[in-house]
Amino acid sequence: MKERTLLLIKPDAIQRGLTGEILARFERKGFKIIGLKMLHVSKELSKEHYAHLVDKPFYHDLEKFITNQPIVAAVVEGKEAVEVTRLIVGPTNASKAPGGTIRGDFSNSTSRNVIHASDSKETAEKEIKRFFKPNELFEYKLNETFLYASDE
Numbered sequence: 001m002k003e004r005t006l007l008l009i010k011p012d013a014i015q016r017g018l019t020g021e022i023l024a025r026f027e028r029k030g031f032k033i034i035g036l037k038m039l040h041v042s043k044e045l046s047k048e049h050y051a052h053l054v055d056k057p058f059y060h061d062l063e064k065f066i067t068n069q070p071i072v073a074a075v076v077e078g079k080e081a082v083e084v085t086r087l088i089v090g091p092t093n094a095s096k097a098p099g100g101t102i103r104g105d106f107s108n109s110t111s112r113n114v115i116h117a118s119d120s121k122e123t124a125e126k127e128i129k130r131f132f133k134p135n136e137l138f139e140y141k142l143n144e145t146f147l148y149a150s151d152e
Helices: 011-015 019-029 043-049 059-068 081-089 102-106 121-131
Strands: 002-009 032-039 071-079 115-117
Touching (some): 002 019, 002 081, 002 121, 011 019, 011 059, 011 071, 019 032, 019 071, 019 081, 019 102, 043 059, 071 081, 081 102, 081 115, 081 121
Antiparallel strands (some): 002 071, 032 071
């Protein structure tokens, strides 16, 4: 059964030009990107998205980081999308993330760890609705005409 999950490519990844590389990893794994946009996160959206962290001492720095520069939000779809995405992304504490994961290859920080990924099917559903309207998500089938076009 197909699942969907949310990815947020954070400002540190965008500043370093990693967006394409990060998205390509999901496409190479076989996931379809069904929603994609660049946006600025407002303080209100940050508080909603990180509600479980608002009372933590580091939240102010997190809010400043996530609202200061644009992010790229994406929805990917595929078999076991939530679980497989978490494996591709690696642990939140990037200094403990193994090589070959996004965080292991591109970060060594907990706070500047280049990407967010939903941690469960239930969370993914809520987060997708938080960042995407239904008409911003697309259904499509791969079409051999586009994959193997000729100049005839």
